[in-house]
Amino acid sequence: MVERLSTAAAEGRIDLSELDVRLDLALNAKTYADLAPLTADLPPEAPVNRGPLVIKGGMNGATRSGRWQVPAQITVYGGMGSAKLDFTQTECRLPEVAIEVHGQMGGVTIVIPDGWVAATADMDPGLGGFRDKTTSDRLPRTPLIRLTGTGGAAGVVIRHPNSWERRSQRRNQKSLNS
Template sequence: MNNMTEDNAPRRRASDDNRSATVEELSAALSRGQLTLAEFDERSSLAWSARYVDELRPLLADVTDSPSALPAHLDPHRPAPHHDPTSQAVARVSSQISGHQGGSPLSMSVMGGAERAGNWLCPSNHTSITVMGGNLVDLREASFESGSITIKAFALMGGIEVIVPEGVRVICDGFGLMGGFGSTVDKKATVPPSSLPRDAPVVKISGLAVMGGVSVVTKPRE
C-alpha cells in the first residue's frame, strides 16, 4: 500500500476525531437535503472505516459550501480539532440511521425471554411484550429506520430492559401499576442528557408495567 502523498509527504492516518467530525458534516448535509438517507448511510460507513485523512475528503467535497476549502480537520498540515463527547455521540448515533425498512416490529415472550441486540434493524415503531418473562431491546449497535424511534413496552409480571446509546434523547412516558416504569443513565456514561441538541435522534418509550418493570437505561457502547 502506498503511504505517501503526491508531494512525497507521509499520508496522515485518520483519528477518531477526524471520522466523527466527517460524520457530523455528513449529518448536516443530510439535514440540508443535500444527501439522501441511503447516501448518508453509505458515506458515514466509509467515514468510520477510513484509515487515512485523504479518504475522508471525497466524502465531503460535493456537499461543502466551498469544496476547495474543506473543514480544517481534513487539512493534513493542521492538527485535528477537539470535538466534545456530546457532538461525537450524536454523530455516531446519526450514522446509525439507515432509512431502511423491514425491521423487527415485535419482540414477545411468555414465561421466557426475547432479545433484540447487536446489529439489528429497528423500525420507527417497535413493540415489546412479556408475560412472566424478560425482554431485552438493545439499540447501541442497531440500525435505525429513522431518527425518531417509538418503542411500546408492556410487561405483565415480568421485565423489559431498553438500552439506548449516548447521543439519543430519551422520552419515557409509561405507567407502572404495582410495578415500575422509568429511565436512568448508567454511571459510566459521559454525555449528560441535558447537553444534547434539540435535533438529536429521539427514542420514545411508552407503555405499561403491571406487577413488573420497564427500565430504560442510557449506556455507553461496550
C-alpha cells in the same frame, strides 16, 4: 432522487447550498448514469419498514441485541420471562422511534446508547414501576425514543449501558479491529 437528496439535507448529511446544486443537477439529468454521482457519497437508503417489530418475553424471555435494523415502531411484552432491547450496536437513522412497552410479569429493559434520549411522560408505572435512568443530553442526528405503555407487575427500565456492557463493547470492538 429529489426526495433522497432532501432527506440527506434534513439529516444534516449535506448543507443547503450543496442540496441546491445537487437538485439542479438531478432535475437536468438526461440519463440514470447522470444521477448516480449525486448520491454516491451518501449512505444507502434504509429499507422501508413493513410494520412494527413485536418482541414477546414469553416464558423464557427474549432479547434483541447486536446489529439489527431499527423500525419506527416497536411493541414489547415482558411476558413471564422478561424482554430486553439493546440499541447500543444499532445504526438508526430515524429521527424518532416509538416503543409501546408492557412490563407484564417479567419486566422490560431498554438500553440506549449515550447521546440518545427518551421521552417518557406517557408511561404508566403500573405495579412494578418505571425507571428512566437516561440523560437528557441528545447528540445531533440521534433518535428520540418515545415510550408509551405500562410497567405492569415487574416494571420497565430504560437506561444507558452499564459498566459491564461498556467493557464488553470495548472487548468486542478490539477483537473486530484485530
